[in-house]
Amino acid sequence: MALLEIRGITKNFGMLKALDDVNVNVEQGDVLGIVGPNGSGKTTLINVISGFYQPTKGGIFLDGKNIAGLRPDQITARGIGRTFQSNVMYEGLTVIQSMLVSSLLQYKTGSWKAFFGTRTYREEHERVVGRVLEILRLLDLFNDTFIAADKLSYGYQRMLGIAIALAANPKILMLDEPTTGMNYEEAMFVVENIRKLRDQGITVLMIEHNMKVVTNVATNVVVLNFGTKIAEGPPHVVMNNKDVIEAYLGTENFGANN
Amino acid sequence: MNPHIDWRNTFPKIVACILAAPALIVPLLTDNPATLSTMILSGIWAVVAMGFTLILWTGQFSLGQAAFMAIGGYTSGILSARLGWPFWPSFLTAGLVSGAVACAVGAVVLRVGGFYFSIITLALGEIVRIIAMQWQSVTRGTRGLVAYPPEAISLGFIKIDFEATPVPYYYFMIVLVAVTGLIYWRIGKSRLGGTFFSVAINPMLAEHQGIHLMKFRVMAFTVAGVFTGLAGSFYAHFLQAVTPYMLGIPESIQVMIMSIVGGVSSLVAGPIIGSVVLYNLSQFLQRAGSDLQTSGFVLEGIQPLVFGGAVVCILLFLPRGSGLIDLWTRFWKRVYKEVDFYELPEDLEEETNTH
Numbered sequence A: 001m002a003l004l005e006i007r008g009i010t011k012n013f014g015m016l017k018a019l020d021d022v023n024v025n026v027e028q029g030d031v032l033g034i035v036g037p038n039g040s041g042k043t044t045l046i047n048v049i050s051g052f053y054q055p056t057k058g059g060i061f062l063d064g065k066n067i068a069g070l071r072p073d074q075i076t077a078r079g080i081g082r083t084f085q086s087n088v089m090y091e092g093l094t095v096i097q098s099m100l101v102s103s104l105l106q107y108k109t110g111s112w113k114a115f116f117g118t119r120t121y122r123e124e125h126e127r128v129v130g131r132v133l134e135i136l137r138l139l140d141l142f143n144d145t146f147i148a149a150d151k152l153s154y155g156y157q158r159m160l161g162i163a164i165a166l167a168a169n170p171k172i173l174m175l176d177e178p179t180t181g182m183n184y185e186e187a188m189f190v191v192e193n194i195r196k197l198r199d200q201g202i203t204v205l206m207i208e209h210n211m212k213v214v215t216n217v218a219t220n221v222v223v224l225n226f227g228t229k230i231a232e233g234p235p236h237v238v239m240n241n242k243d244v245i246e247a248y249l250g251t252e253n254f255g256a257n258n
Numbered sequence B: 001m002n003p004h005i006d007w008r009n010t011f012p013k014i015v016a017c018i019l020a021a022p023a024l025i026v027p028l029l030t031d032n033p034a035t036l037s038t039m040i041l042s043g044i045w046a047v048v049a050m051g052f053t054l055i056l057w058t059g060q061f062s063l064g065q066a067a068f069m070a071i072g073g074y075t076s077g078i079l080s081a082r083l084g085w086p087f088w089p090s091f092l093t094a095g096l097v098s099g100a101v102a103c104a105v106g107a108v109v110l111r112v113g114g115f116y117f118s119i120i121t122l123a124l125g126e127i128v129r130i131i132a133m134q135w136q137s138v139t140r141g142t143r144g145l146v147a148y149p150p151e152a153i154s155l156g157f158i159k160i161d162f163e164a165t166p167v168p169y170y171y172f173m174i175v176l177v178a179v180t181g182l183i184y185w186r187i188g189k190s191r192l193g194g195t196f197f198s199v200a201i202n203p204m205l206a207e208h209q210g211i212h213l214m215k216f217r218v219m220a221f222t223v224a225g226v227f228t229g230l231a232g233s234f235y236a237h238f239l240q241a242v243t244p245y246m247l248g249i250p251e252s253i254q255v256m257i258m259s260i261v262g263g264v265s266s267l268v269a270g271p272i273i274g275s276v277v278l279y280n281l282s283q284f285l286q287r288a289g290s291d292l293q294t295s296g297f298v299l300e301g302i303q304p305l306v307f308g309g310a311v312v313c314i315l316l317f318l319p320r321g322s323g324l325i326d327l328w329t330r331f332w333k334r335v336y337k338e339v340d341f342y343e344l345p346e347d348l349e350e351e352t353n354t355h
Helices: A042-050 A072-077 A095-101 A111-116 A119-138 A154-166 A184-199 A211-217 A235-239 A242-249 B007-029 B033-056 B065-082 B087-109 B114-134 B167-189 B191-201 B203-208 B213-239 B249-262 B269-294 B302-317 B325-338 B347-352
Strands: A004-013 A016-026 A031-035 A057-062 A080-082 A172-176 A203-207 A220-225 A228-233 B153-155 B158-160
Touching: A004 A042, A016 A042, A016 A057, A016 A228, A031 A042, A031 A211, A042 A072, A042 A080, A042 A172, A042 A203, A072 A080, A072 B203, A080 A154, A095 A119, A095 A154, A095 B191, A111 A119, A111 B191, A119 A154, A154 A172, A154 A184, A184 A203, A184 A211, A211 A235, A220 A235, A220 A242, A228 A235, A228 A242, B007 B033, B007 B167, B007 B325, B033 B065, B033 B167, B033 B213, B033 B249, B033 B269, B065 B087, B065 B114, B065 B213, B065 B249, B087 B114, B087 B213, B114 B249, B167 B191, B167 B213, B191 B203, B191 B213, B203 B213, B249 B269, B249 B302, B269 B302, B269 B325
Parallel strands: A031 A203, A031 A220, A080 A172, A172 A203
Antiparallel strands: A004 A016, A004 A057, A220 A228, B153 B158
16 A cells, blocks of 8 residues: 555546546655646646645545545645745745744644743754754755745745745655756755655655656656646656657647648 | 843843833822823723734734623623622633633634634624623613622722722733733744744645644634633723623724734734823823813814824834834834944854855
8 A cells, every 4th residue: 555545536626627537656755756738737736635625536545544625734734745836935034933933743732831831842842943953954044044034045945945844744745846946956956855855754746847857866757737647657768658748749740741 | 241141132121111110100190080091991902902913913804802892891791780790700701701702703704714704803893782782681782781890809908999099990900911911922922923923924834834724813813802801891890881882893993003003013012002102192182172172173083083093104104014113123223233232142143144
């Protein structure tokens, strides 16, 4: 039984079929690339898994239990975290504040103990701050700890997005276009970190357009087009799949002989 | 200088305490019941305004806080005047009932949130008023209830008599403001405050970090409900009456304005400053108005004008949402440029400052 099983997920927005009977299995330790042309349903799939959208049909099984229909906060509590394509931030907060505010799941102490500032809370708080700083160090954000998040450069803002998602202690991390807008070096830095995360036991799902990144780090790839899965397998196999090439580039002979 | 005290943060607080200290001896400085009454009412409104700000900190605009005052006032009025309860249990129960209503209403209404929530809280004021008017058997309708002053307290040879002068009410107000302020301040500084903030500024992101939005919205709404109910009960027992017309939409809006003018970025000091400044200003103008009236000038409706004008000025001149408190913060930033304080930077701040 796979760690995450997406079975028959269909998502309709009125008449628009954004996802149509999508089936994907993700094993523990995978780095799954989710690729496809724009509008193929990649982000919608992430949104459905994270609980932001309710699926019209189908189920999502985490360790065998169906999590479809739960709220996003419940799903994150069960170990699935995500980043956002448009890199959402907390306006006005510094890097460290953004992280602490996003780390609620790292605490076992409840609101009452936090309010009174009991010793158990304060000890736990110190540990959480330590872990948060580790995450910042890992993603090269340590030097920016006290900087306002919206003053970071674009690349570092995306890294902060990943750091925030990591603050929730996910077992499965879903990254929505993590290297968009980055140059080669920055993209490889992200790849480095995805490898480090995988080594720490985190399973990664990654929406990507950059094929170098995908071939570099993904263990397997799923291709979506118009809401359906059109191919699946290791990166180099999928890249050479005729249907996949057609989906991205159009039919070879179109217009050639007409 | 003691190297372990963060003087940058502590010094302004010490100055604030020194500036606020005279409040404790106001009754020794003046006998005028009108002055005391104004200060007492400012304090009551400050407590309510703090509740508004707390709810705002979870991203919601409640235009119905006066309704919770009314619920508190009526609860303690009914318990004391109609059921013969002594003041203190009535007072505390008023807070609990108001909180319970806030929790129940919030659990339903906070799901829609945003604009719809604000409209519904506005309607809440009217609903409470209508219930107060119609449920004659309990509330005596438009005739209202008499809310007796608290019973005298005997402490050894000192007898605190609430019936003679407003002075005991004044100190009661000080205690209420201090206790409420302490609790709200602690909420703001703790992990709860950060969580509320994240729910307000980016609910989608907060949700994906495992924060259950409804739980925290209802929590804030309920806490505000409890203390607003207590304030309402005090209000009723101070004015010694509770009627359907005394707390409605204009009062809810007044509370909102006090919070905004004081500064929404501050959970305790902002509302206090906003309510003291605005309430005193409006009372002063009202008295000036009635003085002028004798010489033919009519200054009707000065209070809404003052309040509205104050908001406009604040929004124009102190637009970063920080209201009057912003003046305080900016003052201290200026001070630090001129004066050399022994700053003990957090090791972290030095370590990270490699830019």
